[in-house]
Amino acid sequence: MSAEVVMATEPLGRRNEHLYFALRNPKVAVGMSIVLLFLLVGLIGPFFMSDNPMEYVGPKSQAPNGEYWLGTTYFGQDVWVQFVHGLRSSYLVGALGGGIAFVIGLTVGFTAGYRGGLVDELLNMITNVVLVLPALAVLIVISSYLEVRGVVTQAIIIGAFSWPWVARAVRAQTFTLRNxxxxxxxxxxxxxxxQIIVREIMPNMASYLLMSMILLFGGAILFAAMLDFIGLGPTNAVSLGTMMQQSMAWSSLHLGAWWWFVPPGLAITAIVGALYITNVGLDEVFNPKLREM
Structure with a gap:
C-alpha cells in the first residue's frame, strides 16, 4: 500500500474510532440527549403556540394544570409558553456568543502561535489585556448603557469578552505543532x-477545539443568565434568565408560585450540567488512557 493511501486512511480510521467510543460512552450519550431534548423543545415548540410569550391568557398565579402545563405568572401569562420561547433565546445566545468567542480565539491563537515574533507579542498583549478585564463588570456596564437590548446584541457582547483563554491555549498548542x-x-x-493552519495544524487539535466550543457554548448561556437575572437581559425577548428575574422581582418565592422560577432554573442547570458531562465524556473518548473499555 502506498504512503499516500496510508496517510488518507489514518484520519478516517481515527474518526471512526472516536465515533465508536463516543457512542459507547454513557456521559456523552446522557449529556447530548439532555441538550438535544431541550433544543428540540425550543425549536419546535413555538410553532404550536402563541408567538407572544408576554400575552395575558389566563387567571393570575394559576398552579400547573391540564390547561396551563407550568401554570401562569402573577400577571396571567402562560409560563410554559415563556419557557419554550426562553429555551430558544438561551440556545441562540449560547450558539452566537460561543461561536463568536470561538472564531476570535482561534484566529488570534493560530495567528500568534504560527507567526511568532512581533505579531505574537502584539496579539498576546491584546489577549492579556482582555483576559485581566473584569468581564462581568464590563458586560454589566455595556449592557446598562444600551436602551434596547436584544438576544443578538447580548450574544455579541458576551462573545467579545469570552475568547482569551481559548486564544492562549490554541497559541500554546500551535507553538508545539508548527515545527x-x-x-x-x-x-x-x-x-x-x-492553508497550513487549516489543513495541517487544526486537524491535530480537532478534539480540543470541539471541547472548547462546548465549554464556550455553556459559558455563554451562564453569562447571559447572570445578566438577565440582574435585569440586564433582552428588552424585546424572553429568556430563561429573564423568567427568573421577573419571578424574583414579583416575589414568586414568597407567594409560593414555584412553577414560575423552578422550570427555568432547572433548565439552565440541566443544560449547562449536561454540556459539562458531555465534555468529560469526550475527554475520555479522545484520551485512550481515560477510556472505559
Missing amino acids: RDYVDLARLTGKRAP
Missing part, C-alpha cells in the same frame, strides 16, 4: 500559512 515534520513538508510544497 513538526509534516508542517515543514507543507511549507516546502509552497502552501501558504492559512
